[in-house]
Amino acid sequence: MICQIDGGVCAAKGFTAAGVHCGIRKNKAKRDLALIVSEVPASAAAVYTANLVKGAPIAVTKAHLQNGRAQAVICNSGNANTCNADGVEVAEAMCDLTAKALGIPADDVVVASTGVIGQPLDIAPIAAGIAPLKAALSREGSRAAAEGIMTTDTALKEIAVEFTVGGIACRIGGIAKGSGMIHPNLATMLVFITTDAAIAPAMLEKALKTDVANTFNMVSVDGDTSTNDMVTVLANGLAGNAEITEEGADFAAFMEALNTVTVYLCRAIAGDGEGATKLLECTVTGAADEATAKVVAKSVICSSLLKAAMFGADANWGRVLCAIGYSGAAVDVTKIDVTFTSAAGEIAVCAMGAGIDFSEEKAKEILSEKEIGIRIELHSGGAAAVAWGCDLTYDYVRINGDYRT
């Protein structure tokens, strides 16, 4: 049984967190530096952006996690520390400062940055901010840390759940920032997950990579892959379960809890995409294989035309079929059924690849809700996939078309 609880990244035993304003951002009301610390060294794993242009913090974190261990996460917003000549040096300095303050090795620190790219990141405000940040560390610090990593996210993203591994109660929680932009820049997805479950680094990495393929890799706000995306998980083992070292019931229990956290955060990120007014969840069933289901779901969720139609609460199912058709997946278009769903009900709009009579009034009612489901049945097998996205709105254009200068 998985139960939602409070506490975010501090829900698990032995984790504290904090977020402060150190001065990277001009607005003093906005926290711009966050810290998450485990009492003891933790198993650690991460996945990173596939973009060839990578932020300097990615390179440093990758090096630090080679040994599968970490004890702290330091993250700033306001500057992505990407495409800067001294980027790696600055990211390492962030780790050194954090390590020194906490009395831990620098290579046990995970570092991340989000914000404008191509502008040097001044280490001075961070150096000055580390002491107050450490002083602010607390078991109630998750929200402050979540605020510290936000850019133009309109909602704080935090979740925690309790689950059991071998009869022992464990907790896992996470914070995330999504596709908000600072003035200006790249949308970046950062996710930090903490758990007190005991799990070997190799199994933690396996769990994260397996899960991400079905969760964060199935989220799209605008099809642009950021240079700084990172999802990390720290597992400090303080729950006291027998360490998970192989697949089996314990690993499955852990995977299920992890998935609860990540799906929640995926939905939160997609629903709070830049300018979004609606969360879109596309569920593909009846696919010949999982790869096909994923390709179809992502193609639909990425279609600018469909996204704009959803903004307009327009049951334009032709755009769903169109996006399936150009997805690259080998599907039989004459077998496709499409149904729109929401809290207001559901309505079938296309059967066997052709339009069917439906009430435009009812469709509009359904599509006027905040969370829209797009269900696609391919009638070609047993595989399924889910992808998350959001509508395309005037505000997306406003946010991203604003002058930087």
Added chain:
Amino acid sequence: MICQIDGGVCAAKGFTAAGVHCGIRKNKAKRDLALIVSEVPASAAAVYTANLVKGAPIAVTKAHLQNGRAQAVICNSGNANTCNADGVEVAEAMCDLTAKALGIPADDVVVASTGVIGQPLDIAPIAAGIAPLKAALSREGSRAAAEGIMTTDTALKEIAVEFTVGGIACRIGGIAKGSGMIHPNLATMLVFITTDAAIAPAMLEKALKTDVANTFNMVSVDGDTSTNDMVTVLANGLAGNAEITEEGADFAAFMEALNTVTVYLCRAIAGDGEGATKLLECTVTGAADEATAKVVAKSVICSSLLKAAMFGADANWGRVLCAIGYSGAAVDVTKIDVTFTSAAGEIAVCAMGAGIDFSEEKAKEILSEKEIGIRIELHSGGAAAVAWGCDLTYDYVRINGDYRT
């Protein structure tokens, strides 16, 4: 020497055209049926959408062009005749009606449709419209035909040029419709090209396929591939040149003239993309191979973030680098130079993958023009490519978010 001339699809000898309102569209001021006719049977070739969901006219045209010959093109706007149970029947009926009126075989007719999908196309207004359409055929009919295929295009797209093959003057011209929508639906690119050059069907097909890979396949308005895209060319041989049956100087001369027509139409389609205020032309040079150059150019032109930045005249070069980084091309990001150009000048904004000092004021002046060049030098070889797109604007969202109902 290639000289631009008037006449569009009627510039070449032996071609007449017409466009009328037959009643598919409710607005009587809008022509919705177009016809292009050659005096004699012509070599014919076409390329079609890669979307698996294909309009019924695509299937019928493909069958009719198997023999590499055609004499007329019939095209309606207002309804795409796609995802309809009787689609093929209706498309064939359009050909039959046209063939009967002109006294030619039905399989010498090319048929195309653009507009809303999933709504049955009534043959009645077309049947009634064929006689007046035939009566309106004239050497001055290119503009009327171009109007007849427009949906929400804001500008008519027409071009013709004169060139020589073996000392004989030939003409080639084309009309196109781009990424406008009717209320509602899928953007569709339709291009009809006519020439009086004599060229064998196989060489015509080769010329078209080769050219399209560098022209229409390098245009993106919103990344959505329509169900009804089609580019056709008819060559009736009335110029009297020795028929082009192999590669050589004559074929090269034809290719050059064809490319002049297609590049012009590509720029016209991209610049008139839905809601667009700017034409974007991305030129990639110094690539290791052509495939890399193409992938990079298309990725940049398709980036929603960059498109929105261009709308805002924001020199956000980080988004260019980001789009290159996630393009999938194997490029050395530390070697990339980026320059923005326009009629107002040019400005280098990134060198060797890192930002360089530049005047934001000058950059804004350059990016405030209507036609923007994005020049990317990869410093990794001698291959190059060009892609065309447009900015992402409030109007794109308005046009595509409107209620269908």
